[in-house]
Amino acid sequence: MIYLDNAATTYPKPPQVSAAMQRALRMYGANPGRAGHRMSLRTAEAVFQVRERAARFFGAPGPENVAFVMNCTQALNMVIKGAVKQGGHVVTSCLEHNAVMRPLETLRRRNVITYTEVQVVPGDNDATMDAFRKAMQEDTCLCVCTHVSNVWGIRLPVERIAALCHAYQVPICVDCAQSAGILPISMAENGIDYLCAPGHKGLYGPMGTGLLLALNGASLDTLIEGGTGTASESLVQPEEMPERFESGTANVPGILGLGAGIAFVQRMGIQNLYEKESRLACGVYDRFKRSGKVELYTPRPEPPYFAPLLSFNLPDMDSEETAAKLDRHGFAVRAGLHCAPRAHAFYGTLDRGAVRMCPSAFTGRAQTEAFADAVLQIAGGRH
Numbered sequence: 034m035i036y037l038d039n040a041a042t043t044y045p046k047p048p049q050v051s052a053a054m055q056r057a058l059r060m061y062g063a064n065p066g067r068a069g070h071r072m073s074l075r076t077a078e079a080v081f082q083v084r085e086r087a088a089r090f091f092g093a094p095g096p097e098n099v100a101f102v103m104n105c106t107q108a109l110n111m112v113i114k115g116a117v118k119q120g121g122h123v124v125t126s127c128l129e130h131n132a133v134m135r136p137l138e139t140l141r142r143r144n145v146i147t148y149t150e151v152q153v154v155p156g157d158n159d160a161t162m163d164a165f166r167k168a169m170q171e172d173t174c175l176c177v178c179t180h181v182s183n184v185w186g187i188r189l190p191v192e193r194i195a196a197l198c199h200a201y202q203v204p205i206c207v208d209c210a211q212s213a214g215i216l217p218i219s220m221a222e223n224g225i226d227y228l229c230a231p232g233h234k235g236l237y238g239p240m241g242t243g244l245l246l247a248l249n250g251a252s253l254d255t256l257i258e259g260g261t262g263t264a265s266e267s268l269v270q271p272e273e274m275p276e277r278f279e280s281g282t283a284n285v286p287g288i289l290g291l292g293a294g295i296a297f298v299q300r301m302g303i304q305n306l307y308e309k310e311s312r313l314a315c316g317v318y319d320r321f322k323r324s325g326k327v328e329l330y331t332p333r334p335e336p337p338y339f340a341p342l343l344s345f346n347l348p349d350m351d352s353e354e355t356a357a358k359l360d361r362h363g364f365a366v367r368a369g370l371h372c373a374p375r376a377h378a379f380y381g382t383l384d385r386g387a388v389r390m391c392p393s394a395f396t397g398r399a400q401t402e403a404f405a406d407a408v409l410q411i412a413g414g415r416h
């Protein structure tokens with residue numbers, strides 16, 4: 034099987050990731066930060082090192098700004114539900130995943146907030162910025178938007194959006210689900226208050242891992258409270274990060290696997306990976322374009338406006354049917370709505386979805402060429 038569903042979760046993982054997880058089960062088997070015995074201290078130290086690595090990777094002030102969570106969805110819920118004010122207004126984009134839209138919609142239906150979806154203009158960041166500026170209101174209490182659309186690869190100018198938010202004294206939360214480990218981003222340089230990331234996509238960590246990076250954790254109300262191993266005499270959830278957001282026993286094998294995944298991206302070089310994967314996605318795009326047999330929605334998926342992934346359709350064929358045929362040819366891709374109906378509404382593909390392919394660090398030119406061959410064969414009716 035040739036796996037091109039890396040936008041859902043990356044596969045395979047680097048061997049260092051499974052090695053780190055096995056080491057964790059063998060050597061770091063005690064609850065970190067809960068006891069004074071040697072194995073607990075050793076485990077806490079190993080977890081701390083991953084925290085430090087993640088903080089450096091995302092330009093957070095320090096390891097205490099990093100909380101380990103289950104996935105990007107959990108991090109986004111923690112920020113959205115923790116940051117909004119009763120009667121407040123939220124600015125978001127028209128390309129958001131349900132991990133953003135469903136929490137917002139729940140809050141809207143409970144009459145806690147209203148929200149505005151900003152129309153993004155791909156390839157024209159000035160126009161996109163004008164739209165964000167117009168959406169800002171007196172009562173705006175949060176801006177939450179994706180860094181990269183998981184459906185179309187469109188990259189939002191989050192640096193400029195963050196600057197705008199700061200001018201309005203509105204905190205910004207960036208959903209880095211489709212960009213963490215794929216496009217460089219720095220909280221410090223870009224003025225980002227909250228950064229949410231999955232561990233299991235471009236950071237090559239295991240499934241069930243994610244990161245919430247927050248500049249000022251105490252400003253967020255908590256969704257989950259419980260034991261942190263600190264200030265246990267108090268019945269009140271601590272304000273300090275990361276304890277504020279890490280109640281209960283941690284996923285130590287997952288966290289150490291995530292650390293090995295981030296180290297892998299650092300060693301390969303995020304810029305090298307981005308350029309290599311963009312070349313692969315653009316190669317497929319060019320073949321499709323030349324053939325005239327494939328419905329393409331976006332311009333060529335190249336830097337700086339696009340991340341390396343490609344969504345498309347074949348004429349008169351449902352996306353699920355195309356994906357099922359590709360599966361029979363040995364290719365794993367994802368069809369349908371990718372949990373992002375608003376992003377599909379943007380290009381008018383809500384009715385049939387789209388087929389999405391996404392390369393990873395482990396994808397080679399021969400594989401993407403074979404993929405393009407298979408798609409064009411199916412398009413030509415030979416399958």
Ligand code: PMP
Pocket residue numbers: 040041104105106107129130132133179181182183208210211230231232243372
């Ligand atoms: N936001 C976007 C843009 C995504 O693509 C995804 C994952 N498909 C998520 C949020 C949720 O990430 P996770 O699966 O780690 O919860």
